[in-house]
Amino acid sequence: MTLVRISDDALALACGADAVAQAFAAAGCEVQRVSSWGMHWLEPLAEIDGMGFGPLVPDDVAGVLDGSSNKAIDRIEEHPFIAGQQRLTFARAGRTQPLSLEDYATTGGWIGLERARAMTPEQVVEEVVTSGLRGRGGAGFPAGIKWRTVLQAQGARKYIVCNADEGDSGTFADRMLMEGDPFQLIEGMAIAAHAVGAQRGYIYVRSEYPHAIAKLNAALALCADRIAPFEIEVRVGAGAYVCGEETSLLNSLEGKRGEVRAKPPLPALEGLFGCPTVVNNVLTLAAVPHILTPGGASLYDSLGVDRSKGTMPIQLAGNIKHGGLYETAFGVTLGKLVNEIGGGTASGRPVKAVQVGGPLGAYVHPDRFDLPFDYEAFAAADGLIGHGGVTVFDDSADMARQAKFAMQFCAAESCGKCTPCRIGSTRGVELIDRIRAGGRVPDAVEALPQMHNASKSDRSREENIALLEDLCETMRDASLCALGGFTPYPVLSALRNWPEDFE
Numbered sequence: 001m002t003l004v005r006i007s008d009d010a011l012a013l014a015c016g017a018d019a020v021a022q023a024f025a026a027a028g029c030e031v032q033r034v035s036s037w038g039m040h041w042l043e044p045l046a047e048i049d050g051m052g053f054g055p056l057v058p059d060d061v062a063g064v065l066d067g068s069s070n071k072a073i074d075r076i077e078e079h080p081f082i083a084g085q086q087r088l089t090f091a092r093a094g095r096t097q098p099l100s101l102e103d104y105a106t107t108g109g110w111i112g113l114e115r116a117r118a119m120t121p122e123q124v125v126e127e128v129v130t131s132g133l134r135g136r137g138g139a140g141f142p143a144g145i146k147w148r149t150v151l152q153a154q155g156a157r158k159y160i161v162c163n164a165d166e167g168d169s170g171t172f173a174d175r176m177l178m179e180g181d182p183f184q185l186i187e188g189m190a191i192a193a194h195a196v197g198a199q200r201g202y203i204y205v206r207s208e209y210p211h212a213i214a215k216l217n218a219a220l221a222l223c224a225d226r227i228a229p230f231e232i233e234v235r236v237g238a239g240a241y242v243c244g245e246e247t248s249l250l251n252s253l254e255g256k257r258g259e260v261r262a263k264p265p266l267p268a269l270e271g272l273f274g275c276p277t278v279v280n281n282v283l284t285l286a287a288v289p290h291i292l293t294p295g296g297a298s299l300y301d302s303l304g305v306d307r308s309k310g311t312m313p314i315q316l317a318g319n320i321k322h323g324g325l326y327e328t329a330f331g332v333t334l335g336k337l338v339n340e341i342g343g344g345t346a347s348g349r350p351v352k353a354v355q356v357g358g359p360l361g362a363y364v365h366p367d368r369f370d371l372p373f374d375y376e377a378f379a380a381a382d383g384l385i386g387h388g389g390v391t392v393f394d395d396s397a398d399m400a401r402q403a404k405f406a407m408q409f410c411a412a413e414s415c416g417k418c419t420p421c422r423i424g425s426t427r428g429v430e431l432i433d434r435i436r437a438g439g440r441v442p443d444a445v446e447a448l449p450q451m452h453n454a455s456k457s458d459r460s461r462e463e464n465i466a467l468l469e470d471l472c473e474t475m476r477d478a479s480l481c482a483l484g485g486f487t488p489y490p491v492l493s494a495l496r497n498w499p500e501d502f503e
Contacts, residue, residue, distance in 0.1 A: 002029045005047040009036035009179055010211040017044040023058035035180025037094030038325030039081055052076040087327045088290050088311050092181050099218055104183045112292030116191045121151055124195040131291045131300040132309025137281035138386045140375045149268040150196040153276035160192045160201035163281040165237055165244040168358025170317035171389040174282035178212035182219035188285035190227040191292055192278055201232040204249050206239045241413035245481045246279040259415045260481040304330035308374035316342045318391035335369030349394035357386030359409050360486035362493035399498040404432045406490040421484025424475045431468045435502050
């Protein structure tokens, strides 16, 4: 009987993978549902004896089985998109059944946890510090330093909180990991718990991820004995973008309004229910099991560039020919990611802009495609890597409209606690509209024109641009969290690189 492997990843399901799987089963094949390889433009993708076929519809099944199909892509492992990767976090992607404990164990699962539990907490923390692992959720703070702080903090109870509130547009690595390799995330959390002395953990998942929630709950039921006495509970969030910020997430977990807390105190000292808490995102925790294997920390440290160590699961999305997940060591150039690996735009038109880091990331002009993908390089270029999302736009994009969207997004998602974010984003939308209108336009706000030495009805386009830049500076420096603090990145980068779109 022919064995056919088809993904049950949410994206594959949305593309019709269930119908294709049913067609293979009806043709007498044994169908095995596995995790996704991450080649999203080929979904639904079927694998038979290592050979790939996709994208498929049910009517393609007969041709695949009799050898007449034109959907063959040769061996999946040898496909340039897969062969060029350095997969550590997603080493099992496409190869294992998500809820098979046997598959997980035979591919190196639980080795890191067993080794960690044979070590002291201090030794485990030192391994993570040595690896150079940094948070994969945005700020890039060293994970080992955060763990050490929680380990040394005084508290009757400590917690591990996994931030799985993946809200950035064009990102899907967290979802893929939770749906395709949930035991790896659970193992990473259990290692973190041993390292800091935590008794309980929570995975905070947004409600828009029903498949991930189901997979996590099923996986936890299967491996509860393995991670005991540590316990993990999945908690479902309502989808507020600001709850991706760690203190807002903690408030939500406590049953409160998802509102940002002022720092200090840091969550590592006073986090969930006032107790020392490790808050890491999915990709950070999922990297830990590999690091705790023998030699894993030094291998991780050997990859990447400068202070950006290890690998990053980069998510290629937007107007791109080959969208999907590409895990590689830090240092690859943005141009290689977009043009060589991603194949350029899906529309065939020239690339106009690339937004890196989600809706709050800067827009990068093709002139800067030599920019290496690492934290320091992007920070020096007034950008951020964030969660590793890369969204491509062709030359039909209106960058002034994109800048306005950034302000609108901030206004809609703001928790409202701080004035620069709550009010600044609304004023930003108004200013961009005035700039696009051109000339001198009436201003209904009395105070601001006086502050800028212009009469109420006599502010020029240049003066509005100067006011927008001042507003962005205020938002960046005075907002309580990254929502208001990072919104200026897409606005100012669009204004700087494509001034003609604002005319």
